[in-house]
Amino acid sequence: MTVFIIRRLSQSLLVLFITSIIVFAGIYAIGNPIDILIAPDATFAEREQAIKALGLDQSLIEQYGTFLWNALHGDLGRSFVFNQPSIDLILNRMPATLELAFVALFLSLAIGIPLGLWSGLRPNSVLDETVMTGSILGFSLPNFWQGMMLIMIFSVWLGWLPSTGRGEVDTVLGMRTSLTSWSGISHLILPAFNLALFKISLVTRLTRSGVRENMPLDFVKFARAKGLSERRIVSVHVLKNIMIPIVTVVGVEFGGIIAFAIVTETIFAWPGMGKLLIDSIMRLDRPVVVAYLLVVVTLFIVINFVVDILYSLLDPRIRLGSAA
Amino acid sequence: MNGPTLKVENLHTHFFTEKGVVKAVDGVSFEVARGEVLGLVGESGSGKSITGFSILGLVDPPGRVTGGRILFQGEDIVGLSSKEMRTLRGRRIAMIFQDPMMTLNPVLSIETQMVETVLAHENVSRGEARTRSRDALGMVGIPSPDERLASYPHQFSGGMRQRVAIAIALLHRPELIIADEPTTALDVTIQSQILAQMQGLTKQLGMALVWISHDLGVVAGLAHRVAVMYAGRIVEIGPTDDVLDYPTHPYTIGLLQSVPANVPRGAPLLAIPGMAPPPLQRPSGCPFRQRCAFATTICETEPPLDAAGAVAWRCFHPQARRAA
Numbered sequence: 001m002t003v004f005i006i007r008r009l010s011q012s013l014l015v016l017f018i019t020s021i022i023v024f025a026g027i028y029a030i031g032n033p034i035d036i037l038i039a040p041d042a043t044f045a046e047r048e049q050a051i052k053a054l055g056l057d058q059s060l061i062e063q064y065g066t067f068l069w070n071a072l073h074g075d076l077g078r079s080f081v082f083n084q085p086s087i088d089l090i091l092n093r094m095p096a097t098l099e100l101a102f103v104a105l106f107l108s109l110a111i112g113i114p115l116g117l118w119s120g121l122r123p124n125s126v127l128d129e130t131v132m133t134g135s136i137l138g139f140s141l142p143n144f145w146q147g148m149m150l151i152m153i154f155s156v157w158l159g160w161l162p163s164t165g166r167g168e169v170d171t172v173l174g175m176r177t178s179l180t181s182w183s184g185i186s187h188l189i190l191p192a193f194n195l196a197l198f199k200i201s202l203v204t205r206l207t208r209s210g211v212r213e214n215m216p217l218d219f220v221k222f223a224r225a226k227g228l229s230e231r232r233i234v235s236v237h238v239l240k241n242i243m244i245p246i247v248t249v250v251g252v253e254f255g256g257i258i259a260f261a262i263v264t265e266t267i268f269a270w271p272g273m274g275k276l277l278i279d280s281i282m283r284l285d286r287p288v289v290v291a292y293l294l295v296v297v298t299l300f301i302v303i304n305f306v307v308d309i310l311y312s313l314l315d316p317r318i319r320l321g322s323a324a
Numbered sequence: 325m326n327g328p329t330l331k332v333e334n335l336h337t338h339f340f341t342e343k344g345v346v347k348a349v350d351g352v353s354f355e356v357a358r359g360e361v362l363g364l365v366g367e368s369g370s371g372k373s374i375t376g377f378s379i380l381g382l383v384d385p386p387g388r389v390t391g392g393r394i395l396f397q398g399e400d401i402v403g404l405s406s407k408e409m410r411t412l413r414g415r416r417i418a419m420i421f422q423d424p425m426m427t428l429n430p431v432l433s434i435e436t437q438m439v440e441t442v443l444a445h446e447n448v449s450r451g452e453a454r455t456r457s458r459d460a461l462g463m464v465g466i467p468s469p470d471e472r473l474a475s476y477p478h479q480f481s482g483g484m485r486q487r488v489a490i491a492i493a494l495l496h497r498p499e500l501i502i503a504d505e506p507t508t509a510l511d512v513t514i515q516s517q518i519l520a521q522m523q524g525l526t527k528q529l530g531m532a533l534v535w536i537s538h539d540l541g542v543v544a545g546l547a548h549r550v551a552v553m554y555a556g557r558i559v560e561i562g563p564t565d566d567v568l569d570y571p572t573h574p575y576t577i578g579l580l581q582s583v584p585a586n587v588p589r590g591a592p593l594l595a596i597p598g599m600a601p602p603p604l605q606r607p608s609g610c611p612f613r614q615r616c617a618f619a620t621t622i623c624e625t626e627p628p629l630d631a632a633g634a635v636a637w638r639c640f641h642p643q644a645r646r647a648a
Binding site: 216218219221222223224225226227228229232236237240241244314315316 | 384427
């Protein structure tokens, strides 16, 4: 276990290092931010001064060297646009995105697993066909369209839920959350559901195929022969076997939810990190983009680590020491 | 209690498929007494496993028991509610399966799988259930059972897993055990150990045992009585020594001649010509007639059950009682 953690940690640092090079060079290649940052009627002297102040007069290698040196000292640079530490900008917005992502994850599991079990245990019934058709819609309808339809139905026609922004926010255990008040929750429902729809379909299908794969196996028949209740067979024997593929896929997808909730955040004007990323790319705000991607890569590394640990808890045949 | 532990009368189990009705078990009758071992032999597809599953009420759809009675301790258990069946399964009637690699749930510990079996039928504490589980493991000859309880199936060899399955079957001291080819997947040395153990346990605990097998050698050494199945019916039944030493039905003779040990070295093995008829195209009358050297036109009608002494058979041309 210790060996596993040490090896994983050194791999992670390497990944972060390589990501930083690629992102840095990529953003550098897109264009010179100075053209966007200063007014078109600025004098040559003003322009020169701004370039110097931002360190844009140095070569790419020099700029990267400075960035790396600062990064190793815990400073990921200041935003060109906001003139604030870029990491502060990101961490400021992160709780909103994390909240949205966790609620979406919860919805996808809380709805997807029961639906999958339900239809998997009654294959080819009307219910099963309905759920399967519904999941195809969930897969194939574009996310932004689903979002607009949700707003149209629940905000415009029915008027039940607000369509934009984040509601009341309370601080609980140092985290700012909107889960403590109805205003907060009502603002959260539509974006979270929009973000979760695709995952609900995915989890439903994974669960259903897992059930159909596992139910005919001998261990299920043996469990029945032991006199266990059908409820225990499904919720313990079968479900624990199914959780392995679900954890794999959901783990990968969860990183995606956090990092790229951009479409949903844009539609519902949710003040999260995704919107910050889009704005920063438009303004060529390089320190923010680089810092953002490093944060996202770190999140992915953490999620993968958690998934690996969950594996070893779910499947006794997996031992972490031998995992690469 | 007087009378046989299990009495099966004219059992019919049919599968209603899209292509037609498969009569997997088509009029099977036999009985097993306390402390007795009945060997149920036949080729693959002869209906012997389905007979076993019918007794436990574990026939999967589209199959179901369509006729006959299954008297367990004098009570007909066909048509019991699934709840009533569940109180019998694992407690008074237990089953052991063919492939020990598949019967235990790979992601649950042995302790979980044993304790849940105890708790499914008896209201005892977890500690008590654990003690019982440990004792059962000890009874089937698993060394250091206390430590082994915490293990998972993949940490056991095939023979050891089958012992665990047997221990689970024995947890409630059942009155009847259905063993579906439990030694087929094992090495001969392990096979003989398990056979000896089952023989001893049957005697010691006074259980009735139905041993389903295609291996005549195993049945010869273990069973008191033997029933030979072909195409969903019992074609010959009687005391093991009578049936195997002086077979009456041409199919039994053919089976015995197919066993290499019964033929002098170097002499060609006598295989039964042809194949068992596909379940949807069984001929009228005696299903064996197309492969039988003694068949005549009368075999196109249903052969009645004849008996001499303790042996009964279904054949118009019973062979003189000669040593095979």
